[in-house]
Amino acid sequence: MAPSLSAGRLVEAALPAVGCPQDGQMGPIPAPALPGSVRVIIPEGLASRLAYYSASDTVGTGVVAPRGWSCFGVYGPSGESLTVMPQSSDVPILDRGSPSGAGRVVIRDLLVGGTSGRFLIAKVSAGIFPKARKAVETLRDAGPADPDDHASEAWPADRIFRLSDFVVGYMTPPETDGLGTIFGPAPGRGSVRGLAFLTGGVDDPSLVRLAVRLGEADQALYPSIATSLIISLTSDVRDADPQGSR
DSSP states (O other): OOHHHHOSOEEEEEEEEEEOOEEETTOOBOOOOOOSEEEEEEETTOGGGEEEEESSSSTTOOEEEETTOEEEEEEETTEEEEEEESSOOOSOGGGOOOOOTTOOEEEEEEEOTTSTTHHHHHHHHHHHOGGGHHHHHHHHHHSOOOGGGGOSSOOTTOEEEEEETTEEEEEEOTTOOSTTTTTSSOOOSSOEEEEEEEESOSSSOEEEEEEEEOOGGGGGGHHHHHHHHHHHTHHHHHHOOTTOOO
């Protein structure tokens, strides 16, 4: 694993659960009624600084982030995203921009295969998941798309940590475009760290991406954010094989 994820004993902890409103193709959806707490697996000693945020009452669809932050979700025909930020906002959800500069944020994206999101899945997967290239080529040949969307090289400035054939950790440097900024946040003074998971079957692989930009005082929380997501998606990632090669 990447060095930033490998330290610390893992424990089960009960984190406060925060429901997040969302908006999208079918209109606004209020925050779900969640239980008072959700049990997650995180490195020991940090539970008091964290909470679990979700726009759905479906288990495993949320994200761990610093406690006391605000959240909202956006959904559409290609998938959905969940954004957690320190500040709340009265601006309508669909009018909120992506944080830039040193804006702190935790974002979890889901792009669903078999929808219009498949071309974005191909754009991301071509460079970081070599075993997915056959599926990417099939997508490229199936319909109109910019050839640059299927480039076979990852963003050159990114640092990639390969955790398995279908899971990578990454770091996008400050003021740089990369996997950390492709769906937001905007490039800024802080680096963006995260994970990308390719899940699903040969015909409709889906992509989950985590993007995290934290302030100096919160850097120690990243292993908890990443570890909890890795564990929640373990079964999906184990079943993934976009080439059907098993």
